[in-house]
Amino acid sequence: MSGTHIRRFDAASRRLHLVLMTSFLALAATGLPLLFAGASWAGAMARLFGGYQLAGYIHRFFGAVLLTALVWHIGSMLWRALVKREPGILWGPDSIVVQPRDFVDFWRQARWFVGLGPLPRFERFTYWEKFDYWAVLWGTALMGAAGLILWFPELFGRMMPGWMFNIALFVHGAEALLAIGFIFVVHFFNGHLRPGKFPMDLVIFTGAVAEHELRHERAAQYERLRQQGLLDACRVEAPDAADIRRARTIGTAGLTLGLLLVGLIVYAVAR
Numbered sequence: 001m002s003g004t005h006i007r008r009f010d011a012a013s014r015r016l017h018l019v020l021m022t023s024f025l026a027l028a029a030t031g032l033p034l035l036f037a038g039a040s041w042a043g044a045m046a047r048l049f050g051g052y053q054l055a056g057y058i059h060r061f062f063g064a065v066l067l068t069a070l071v072w073h074i075g076s077m078l079w080r081a082l083v084k085r086e087p088g089i090l091w092g093p094d095s096i097v098v099q100p101r102d103f104v105d106f107w108r109q110a111r112w113f114v115g116l117g118p119l120p121r122f123e124r125f126t127y128w129e130k131f132d133y134w135a136v137l138w139g140t141a142l143m144g145a146a147g148l149i150l151w152f153p154e155l156f157g158r159m160m161p162g163w164m165f166n167i168a169l170f171v172h173g174a175e176a177l178l179a180i181g182f183i184f185v186v187h188f189f190n191g192h193l194r195p196g197k198f199p200m201d202l203v204i205f206t207g208a209v210a211e212h213e214l215r216h217e218r219a220a221q222y223e224r225l226r227q228q229g230l231l232d233a234c235r236v237e238a239p240d241a242a243d244i245r246r247a248r249t250i251g252t253a254g255l256t257l258g259l260l261l262v263g264l265i266v267y268a269v270a271r
Contacts, residue, residue, distance in 0.1 A: 005208040006225075007236045016073060017204050020136075021254055023066040028180050028261050030059040035173050036268045045264075060151055067144045070137070093123045093224060098134070102127035121219040128190050136187075139179045146172035177265060184258035192255065200255070205247035206239040 009017075030049055033042040034056060049055040081089035088094040104120075106127045111117040125133075149156045149168040156164075192200045203209045215222045225231045239247070 004211040005236050005238045006211050006214045006231070006234045007207060008203050008209045008214070009207045011207070014204060014207050016069060018250070019065065019069045021250075023062040023069065024179075024183065025254060025257055026062040027059060027066065028176070029257065030055045030062070031176055032180075032261060032264055032268075034059065035176065036264075039268050041264065041267075060147075063144065063147050063151075066140060067148075070140050070144065074137075093221065094125075096125055096130055096133050098127075098130050102130060121223075123218065123220045123224075126218075132187050132190060135182060136179075139175060139182070143172055143175040143179060146175065180258075180261055180265060184262045188255060188258060192251070200248065200251045202239070202244065202247040202251065205250060206243050208236050208239060210238075211235070 029045075033046040033049075034052065036042045037046075037052070046052045046055045049058055077089060080086045090097055091099065101123070105122060108117055108120040112119045146168040149160075149165065150172060153165065191197070191204070222231075225234060
């Protein structure tokens with residue numbers, strides 16, 4: 001990978017994504033045999049983790065990791081926005097918050113799909129990236145809350161009626177299936193399998209994107225950085241061969257495992 005590159009994600013964002021990716025894959029791999037315990041393949045899959053009991057321990061450990069990462073991320077964003085008063089966190093072109101521009105971009109791209117207009121000039125985060133972000137955020141919070149109720153039944157049993165545990169069990173399982181399907185179909189396609197990025201977009205692993213790609217894919221952001229005189233400050237060295245190999249290895253492992261898990265879900269539900 002050569003040529004001038006622009007920094008898109010800092011080290012903290014890349015580390016957070018790696019933690020989320022690892023914990024989510026572990027939760028999916030250990031949760032499916034627990035959810036479909038009656039299926040013929042579930043026992044064999046559970047044995048990969050040392051049996052159902054150990055699979056449950058591993059599942060709860062990575063659940064704690066995922067919730068900790070969620071709380072840390074929300075806390076850090078609020079700290080930057082409300083305490084440090086960093087501009088652009090809650091609103092503006094660099095914000096992940098959904099704004100009127102996103103609905104306009106969605107409409108313009110829908111018209112572009114059928115040949116009725118030009119492709120929108122996207123900013124730092126596109127509308128589908130914001131959809132991915134908020135879907136993961138609220139889905140993790142909902143799934144995590146239900147998981148905590150099931151993890152500590154004695155504690156929550158003092159505060160809520162017994163029928164709430166049935167709801168928590170249903171919500172945890174249903175949301176988990178929805179999350180796995182969304183991440184490994186919608187998110188993977190948007191992030192990696194879409195035309196122009198197939199078979200994989202490495203930017204979340206390397207943190208940098210080629211300048212010509214940014215100029216083409218996010219024309220509004222590129223033009224804004226150019227007008228503000230910030231392009232030079234955002235330019236970084238291209239990822240070296242070792243970084244590329246590492247990124248491809250991690251990405252391929254995650255993509256392969258994710259597609260296998262989706263296949264298991266389809267097989268289990270179809271039977």
